[in-house]
Amino acid sequence: MFRLTAPRTAANSRAVTTDAAREKFRAYLAGNGLRATSQRLAIFDAAFGQAEHFTADQLLRHVRVIDDSVSRASVYRTLPLMIASALLRAVDIGADEKFYRSNRDGTATQVAQVVCVDCNRIFEISAPFMSWYGSTVSSKLGLTPQSQRLQVSAHCDSFRQTGTCPRRG
Amino acid sequence: MFRLTAPRTAANSRAVTTDAAREKFRAYLAGNGLRATSQRLAIFDAAFGQAEHFTADQLLRHVRVIDDSVSRASVYRTLPLMIASALLRAVDIGADEKFYRSNRDGTATQVAQVVCVDCNRIFEISAPFMSWYGSTVSSKLGLTPQSQRLQVSAHCDSFRQTGTCPRRG
């Protein structure tokens, strides 16, 4: 079995935050009678090693750099745990695959997604007025809002003109 | 083969509109070198016979009342045609299945969806502020907005209290 811990480099400036989050994850597991297995911790590290949004499959590939024995099933079984512990957020953009994102900055609920149909990236922007929208619209129906999601599909001007998206990397 | 046309009842007050829409569909087909097959027209009629949002599977069941030989494949192949002809809208609520809705009232783009988690219904409400938001946010990123979507999950107060949802029927 091949296994290593995530490297701590100067560029990895969020290492301390990740450590704190990993402890929160361990605490969540312990508090719910769940075991801190090497697979769960590896999956957690892989998730927090991703800067951008990622899919379950991308997470699997990333985990396997840390521990190549981790199965796809464990990834799918661990994702809901990380979400329940509020360390991960699911981001549904209406695509076939679900996207996820580590929740470093506390509970960021009021965010809107802008999905670029050209560079295929997801930008998240603070939208504090969203909950007001939700209440306004729900109250007309006699319903109580639970959550709201605002999603903008947009296209990249420079991609349409030059064939290259400056953000695509 | 069992086949019949949609009944024209007094309750079916939108029949005239449906007829006009059916002609638009035929025109779309003809204009794109596609054939007006009995299956496509039956699927169209079934879609316009649905008052609410529906899934592909519900549409199939509804079509088969009109013509029980229509296959699931034809339903899935016809859905994009109706969407391309702007007579149908796809409504993504983040569930596993996609939902669809006939587009009787022109091109209604600025609508928010309120999904009740109790009665499991989808309400659509006009939300003109959405396009303003889309432009504002997209321009900050150098993107041009294409579409925007506001989706609110809500729960039914009376269902939580009395166990019955007044809207459930």
Added chain:
DNA sequence: ATATGTGCAAATCCTTTGCACGTGC
């Protein structure tokens, strides 16, 4: 007449699950 469309069944994609084996507590 012939290109387009159809039904069927199998294939696809992402995700979940049953089961025998492994391992934290």
Added chain:
DNA sequence: GCACGTGCAAAGGATTTGCACATAT
């Protein structure tokens, strides 16, 4: 030690597709 987790492979559900036959134009 024993319950909880794991990997594997097979199942699952929604949608798509290859193919031989049917049919609008």
